[in-house]
Amino acid sequence: MSTRTPALDLLRPDLEQAIAILRAGGVVAMPTETVYGLAADARNADAVAEVFALKQRPLDHPLIVHLARADDVADWAAAVPETARRFGAAAWPGPLTLVLAARDEVPRQVTGGQDTVALRVPDHPLARALIAGSGGALVAPSANRFGQLSPSCAEHVLQGFGDAPPPVLDGGPCRVGIESTVVFVDDAGWQILRPGHWTADALERIAGTPPRPAGSTAPRAPGQLASHYAPRTPLVLCADRATLQALETPYDAVLELSSDPQAAAAALYDTLHRLDASGARRILAQLPPNTPDWAAVRDRLTRAATPA
Ligand code: AMP
Ligand code: MG
Numbered sequence: 401m402s403t404r405t406p407a408l409d410l411l412r413p414d415l416e417q418a419i420a421i422l423r424a425g426g427v428v429a430m431p432t433e434t435v436y437g438l439a440a441d442a443r444n445a446d447a448v449a450e451v452f453a454l455k456q457r458p459l460d461h462p463l464i465v466h467l468a469r470a471d472d473v474a475d476w477a478a479a480v481p482e483t484a485r486r487f488g489a490a491a492w493p494g495p496l497t498l499v500l501a502a503r504d505e506v507p508r509q510v511t512g513g514q515d516t517v518a519l520r521v522p523d524h525p526l527a528r529a530l531i532a533g534s535g536g537a538l539v540a541p542s543a544n545r546f547g548q549l550s551p552s553c554a555e556h557v558l559q560g561f562g563d564a565p566p567p568v569l570d571g572g573p574c575r576v577g578i579e580s581t582v583v584f585v586d587d588a589g590w591q592i593l594r595p596g597h598w599t600a601d602a603l604e605r606i607a608g609t610p611p612r613p614a615g616s617t618a619p620r621a622p623g624q625l626a627s628h629y630a631p632r633t634p635l636v637l638c639a640d641r642a643t644l645q646a647l648e649t650p651y652d653a654v655l656e657l658s659s660d661p662q663a664a665a666a667a668l669y670d671t672l673h674r675l676d677a678s679g680a681r682r683i684l685a686q687l688p689p690n691t692p693d694w695a696a697v698r699d700r701l702t703r704a705a706t707p708a
Contacts, residue, residue, distance in 0.1 A: 418569040422534035429543040429557045431571025432522040434495045436551040437540025457546045462512035463539035468532040483607045484585040490606045493523030495597040499584040526571040552669040577666035595695040628703040631676035635683045635705040653680035661693045
């Protein structure tokens with residue numbers, strides 16, 4: 401009996417409305433399989449500037465350009481080394497970002513002033529539809545204020561920006577739940593700049609060569625700060641269960657991680673958001689083992705625990 405009226409909820413646009421906002425040079429939070437991203441047209445300087453402003457992100461921190469198709473990499477990368485081609489063929493669409501030499505015309509606003517550009521083809525159906533419908537290339541850093549916990553569902557985005565949240569295209573909870581693996585590739589080899597869902601072991605099997613030793617040749621990866629992804633409540637990391645139990649008081653909350661690294665990653669930000677809101681004095685967590693399959697969760701926990 402009710403006639404359907406057009407949705408007027410400006411904070412919860414549907415796909416068509418989100419496309420219209422992006423085409424008009426606006427900003428929309430979009431679901432991806434990793435975390436929610438604050439999306440804007442990568443070729444629109446004012447829209448990209450608005451992303452930096454909303455996030456309060458330093459201007460030298462590069463943004464990842466999200467593409468609808470792997471073929472579109474040629475519009476952004478000056479060259480695509482064979483190893484990068486293999487990574488793209490194996491992982492895209494999906495949670496892997498490739499940092500490659502940038503074409504001259506790539507705005508240095510997007511690359512944080514560097515001559516490399518970070519590229520990813522996400523596999524969330526709404527992200528792909530949004531990218532394809534709005535011009536083919538969106539910057540989309542995590543949809544949270546700089547340094548804070550990343551959002552793995554629409555509610556986290558709406559809560560994270562206080563009384564001025566961006567509109568959110570709601571795609572439900574994120575499947576992977578933590579940010580993409582970021583890999584730098586040039587003709588001399590490859591190197592992980594940020595651990596994620598794709599492990600060093602898996603990438604080595606695809607590349608057929610081991611990663612180059614850390615340090616030396618890779619570009620800066622700003623955003624890899626000691627303190628990042630942090631809840632407001634202090635997070636205390638313990639090497640083992642006995643240490644945690646010795647520290648625990650009735651005022652503390654304990655972060656329980658799944659014994660499966662991918663399940664632990666998928667639940668990580670949601671659990672941290674919940675414990676952060678619980679009123680606990682501290683969050684205690686046991687650091688998972690120092691093995692390649694746990695590298696991404698260990699990385700996020702370690703940065704979340706370092707005092708700012
Ligand atoms: P996010 O804030 O999750 O979008 O992550 C972007 C991250 O990707 C940055 O913090 C850098 O670590 C990395 N990154 C992006 N673009 C570049 C680039 N051009 N060169 C090196 N690292 C980059
Ligand atoms: Mg982030």
